[in-house]
Amino acid sequence: MNASNMSFAELDRDTLEKIRALEAELGTGLLAVKPALKPADLTPEQIEKLKAKERELGVILLAYEHE
Incomplete structure (x- = not known):
């Protein structure tokens, strides 16, 4: 595997808000990556x-x- 196999996911506003809500619930940051x-x-x-x-x-x- 190399760096070209992974990249950040492009998120729409609704998806970003869901991730932010989960971050708040978990009390931690999250990274969204493309499922390569x-x-x-x-x-x-x-x-x-x-x-x-x-x-x-x-x-x-x-x-x-x-x-």
């Missing part, structure tokens, strides 16, 4: 491994299906 990659369907055990590696490395990891 299919997210991987991970088991709970795999998710825990992913989260542990994120904590260890200080990064955010996105699991996706290989083409």
Whole structure:
């Protein structure tokens, strides 16, 4: 994967307002990206491994299906 596979989503006013409402509800910021990659369907055990590696490395990891 490279940077050309991901870009910010173009949002209409209604969609942007829904995202802002969710940000307020969650108390956190959100990024909307175009769905260029299919997210991987991970088991709970795999998710825990992913989260542990994120904590260890200080990064955010996105699991996706290989083409």
